[in-house]
Amino acid sequence: MTREHADLNEEPSRASKHFVDHDETPEDLEDLALGDDYALNPEYVRKVIDAADRGDAERLRELVGALRSEDVADLMGFLTADYREEVVPCLDSETLAEVISELDDNLREEVLETVHPTALAKALEELDSDDAADVVDDLEGEKRAQVLAAMDADDRAAVEASLSYEDETAGRLMQREVLAAPQFWTVGQTIDHVRNAGDDLPELFFDVYIVDPAYRPIGAAPVSTLLRAKRETSLAEIMEPVTEITVDMDQEEVGYTFNKYHLISAPVVDAGGRLVGQITVDDIVGVIQEEGEEDILALAGVSDAGRDAGVWDVARSRLPWLVVNTLTAATAASVIGAFQEEIAQLVTLAILMPVVASLGGNAGTQTLAVAVRALASRELNAANAVRIVLREMAVGLVNGGVLAVIMGVATFAVFQDWKLCLTIGLALIINLFVAALAGILVPLTLDKLDRDPAVSSSVFVTFTTDFMGFLSFLGLAGVLLL
Amino acid sequence: MTREHADLNEEPSRASKHFVDHDETPEDLEDLALGDDYALNPEYVRKVIDAADRGDAERLRELVGALRSEDVADLMGFLTADYREEVVPCLDSETLAEVISELDDNLREEVLETVHPTALAKALEELDSDDAADVVDDLEGEKRAQVLAAMDADDRAAVEASLSYEDETAGRLMQREVLAAPQFWTVGQTIDHVRNAGDDLPELFFDVYIVDPAYRPIGAAPVSTLLRAKRETSLAEIMEPVTEITVDMDQEEVGYTFNKYHLISAPVVDAGGRLVGQITVDDIVGVIQEEGEEDILALAGVSDAGRDAGVWDVARSRLPWLVVNTLTAATAASVIGAFQEEIAQLVTLAILMPVVASLGGNAGTQTLAVAVRALASRELNAANAVRIVLREMAVGLVNGGVLAVIMGVATFAVFQDWKLCLTIGLALIINLFVAALAGILVPLTLDKLDRDPAVSSSVFVTFTTDFMGFLSFLGLAGVLLL
Numbered sequence: 001m002t003r004e005h006a007d008l009n010e011e012p013s014r015a016s017k018h019f020v021d022h023d024e025t026p027e028d029l030e031d032l033a034l035g036d037d038y039a040l041n042p043e044y045v046r047k048v049i050d051a052a053d054r055g056d057a058e059r060l061r062e063l064v065g066a067l068r069s070e071d072v073a074d075l076m077g078f079l080t081a082d083y084r085e086e087v088v089p090c091l092d093s094e095t096l097a098e099v100i101s102e103l104d105d106n107l108r109e110e111v112l113e114t115v116h117p118t119a120l121a122k123a124l125e126e127l128d129s130d131d132a133a134d135v136v137d138d139l140e141g142e143k144r145a146q147v148l149a150a151m152d153a154d155d156r157a158a159v160e161a162s163l164s165y166e167d168e169t170a171g172r173l174m175q176r177e178v179l180a181a182p183q184f185w186t187v188g189q190t191i192d193h194v195r196n197a198g199d200d201l202p203e204l205f206f207d208v209y210i211v212d213p214a215y216r217p218i219g220a221a222p223v224s225t226l227l228r229a230k231r232e233t234s235l236a237e238i239m240e241p242v243t244e245i246t247v248d249m250d251q252e253e254v255g256y257t258f259n260k261y262h263l264i265s266a267p268v269v270d271a272g273g274r275l276v277g278q279i280t281v282d283d284i285v286g287v288i289q290e291e292g293e294e295d296i297l298a299l300a301g302v303s304d305a306g307r308d309a310g311v312w313d314v315a316r317s318r319l320p321w322l323v324v325n326t327l328t329a330a331t332a333a334s335v336i337g338a339f340q341e342e343i344a345q346l347v348t349l350a351i352l353m354p355v356v357a358s359l360g361g362n363a364g365t366q367t368l369a370v371a372v373r374a375l376a377s378r379e380l381n382a383a384n385a386v387r388i389v390l391r392e393m394a395v396g397l398v399n400g401g402v403l404a405v406i407m408g409v410a411t412f413a414v415f416q417d418w419k420l421c422l423t424i425g426l427a428l429i430i431n432l433f434v435a436a437l438a439g440i441l442v443p444l445t446l447d448k449l450d451r452d453p454a455v456s457s458s459v460f461v462t463f464t465t466d467f468m469g470f471l472s473f474l475g476l477a478g479v480l481l482l
Numbered sequence: 483m484t485r486e487h488a489d490l491n492e493e494p495s496r497a498s499k500h501f502v503d504h505d506e507t508p509e510d511l512e513d514l515a516l517g518d519d520y521a522l523n524p525e526y527v528r529k530v531i532d533a534a535d536r537g538d539a540e541r542l543r544e545l546v547g548a549l550r551s552e553d554v555a556d557l558m559g560f561l562t563a564d565y566r567e568e569v570v571p572c573l574d575s576e577t578l579a580e581v582i583s584e585l586d587d588n589l590r591e592e593v594l595e596t597v598h599p600t601a602l603a604k605a606l607e608e609l610d611s612d613d614a615a616d617v618v619d620d621l622e623g624e625k626r627a628q629v630l631a632a633m634d635a636d637d638r639a640a641v642e643a644s645l646s647y648e649d650e651t652a653g654r655l656m657q658r659e660v661l662a663a664p665q666f667w668t669v670g671q672t673i674d675h676v677r678n679a680g681d682d683l684p685e686l687f688f689d690v691y692i693v694d695p696a697y698r699p700i701g702a703a704p705v706s707t708l709l710r711a712k713r714e715t716s717l718a719e720i721m722e723p724v725t726e727i728t729v730d731m732d733q734e735e736v737g738y739t740f741n742k743y744h745l746i747s748a749p750v751v752d753a754g755g756r757l758v759g760q761i762t763v764d765d766i767v768g769v770i771q772e773e774g775e776e777d778i779l780a781l782a783g784v785s786d787a788g789r790d791a792g793v794w795d796v797a798r799s800r801l802p803w804l805v806v807n808t809l810t811a812a813t814a815a816s817v818i819g820a821f822q823e824e825i826a827q828l829v830t831l832a833i834l835m836p837v838v839a840s841l842g843g844n845a846g847t848q849t850l851a852v853a854v855r856a857l858a859s860r861e862l863n864a865a866n867a868v869r870i871v872l873r874e875m876a877v878g879l880v881n882g883g884v885l886a887v888i889m890g891v892a893t894f895a896v897f898q899d900w901k902l903c904l905t906i907g908l909a910l911i912i913n914l915f916v917a918a919l920a921g922i923l924v925p926l927t928l929d930k931l932d933r934d935p936a937v938s939s940s941v942f943v944t945f946t947t948d949f950m951g952f953l954s955f956l957g958l959a960g961v962l963l964l
Binding site: 045246362 | 518519520521522524527528550552556559560562673676677683684686687688704705706707708709710711712725728731732735738739740741742743744745746762763764765766767768770771773774775777778779781782783784786789792793794796797800801803804805807808811812814815816818819822825826829830831832833834835836837839840841844845847848850851852854855856858859860861863864865866869873874876877880881884885888889892944948952
């Protein structure tokens, strides 16, 4: 595990020699597998491919066996389907379960198809109920029924309970096993309970939840506090206020709550306020990462087709927005059509008009990105919306003014026409002002309508700035120049 | 704490009456303060502003007192500087410290200016060393010296040690206090040690690190495992492999490691592999959130000026990229200049050319967003780069073909000129192919050069698609049409 001792520099030359080193210890292999940042080394992927190409099953098993399940999942993402099929048989049932639960959706579906229902059921029993449910959710009708039927009754019940909650809610994220105790218990009683309870407790837990007789959480104590307190201390003495999550809360809100209050775990309650499970922060880290990635992709108008998707799937994931954009771009271009005579008289207009549209688009995108971020982190709401909108308008005017001067001077230098300078300067000020307005009002409006402001904001904003860019520049040119 | 009992619908009508309700219990206030998603209610911010406007210090203290420190920090972000100044005196030393550590950088600087060095020193002593160091780092020369001098010697040493590491590294994120034990200790011995150690232990801990005689981590055990095991069990029996973080690791890599292996805490080691501290996941959640936000802003070419920044600061944070863009847009426009004669002969070209550029820009941005996300999550590296580049090229051709058909048909419907259709169709295929290439190669190249691919990729990509959009369409028009 001591990564700093790995001699990674040695690796490329070894790999290029393409011969088999059977004298490596498992520790050597692990050091070769991962970089200093724990990311999988490309050279290791090549080693795996080489072993598979040579049909060297023993070496393949050794290479895969040296990896943790998270790294095997990672490796799968870098392999093509044929190689993945050779890796799966190298995994024991527990590792297979963990790998499946780590895989991206489309890879997971592919791997699931190759595993026999009974083997899969056995593998799923090794997982926490929330992770197992996640996998079962990806199974098609008949296979799902077969796998559930082959599972242990308790595990099946847990999975079915989890699946009864909607996707991306707290109910799906939570695990049902929790450590709960009444407030009159002492620390000693609680520890004894933990030692005896065995399987009813979660594999890992970080807080004991103190519940009232109706099983409603009234407080919590971190396990480290439990460890530190004297055995005779009552839980009532050490308990702290608790932040409850309701079972139907959206996962993005759960992430916000965990991040805001720096939670490690939180009790999940049903509509009646009764404790039904817990969410731990390790699941939330993934959620926060995912939500951030979704926003990046949504702003660019693209959905994630998945790591190993084919050309057609990827193309299809990008087409909808491109088609919408064809429509908006054509509409904006129709503005130009209305000014054909002006352009025919002065072709220079055709040269400068895209600059006005482009700068507006960029300024609008800047405002939009800041607004989407602020909305996601709840830093922008009704309490400061007016102030922020006014500030953006002022920023639009200021930056419009600065760009007007720069482009004005440049235009004069090239075309020696002060009226043209005035036209492009005014058009830039107007378009950057419009960009600022669109960049802040579009996401605010979508948010108000309970729509995700990251999705489809861009198309509105760039349409507005294209349209207004052409209209303001060509319109002003018509008035001032011709 | 039972949020679901809050009658939030009642709130707007109450607030609009603008009279003082002194019959609310602190619980009522807390329910009024927060929405179901634990975000601060805009109405509550208005209540605070009302109280401050009326000069009702008692009510203000009551409203602020009902909030947790994270919510006070949130509140501050929604207030203007004048109101913030009135809120600060309502906070006791511990809450003040927590609020300061939660505040955004520019708000923090402002609040720090108003707090006396001695009071600040006292407040900082309440924080974990990593959080305190973070605050001290924001203090200017003389005030920093005064605050450090006023701090307790141990706390000062911890802060100075933390500051000796570079910003955004593991050394800065870690806290020095850890629970470490030799492998021959029993669970009972370890628990007794925890009960007696007191202040030398972190306030919260989730793992005990098992160290060798040179204080190098050789394993770890979760606290819940410690609780569950029998007192006579030795740590060697229950310890699991441990994922070490080196003290100079970049925080983004630390976040990747925590996310990948679902870590709750991890030991930090120095260059010699010796345990020097620990990082806990609650700090990492913030890091992951931050890194995601940074990528969104970087892709849009904007830096975060801060929540309460003035018009000038915000304008300045957006200008650099706009100015660069003026340059690139003007350069792309100069291509149009080279085709003035063609445009003068057929003004229709001026109408259609921005559509080619715009669609290319959008397709390039889509590819770029996917590539940046894949690089950030280490899903794209030398092992699959060639495959992904080839796939993007194919996607560019496919989508270029689809858009060529759509725009070709639309162009024929409007202009009844099949040569014009052919021109725009071919130009779209060329530009979407170029967009795909730029969208994947630019971030890959920046990553290879150890530059952040999210920063400045956009400007390269949109320049390329603008330039090639104009060049391919007008160039083809010159050959095919005139």
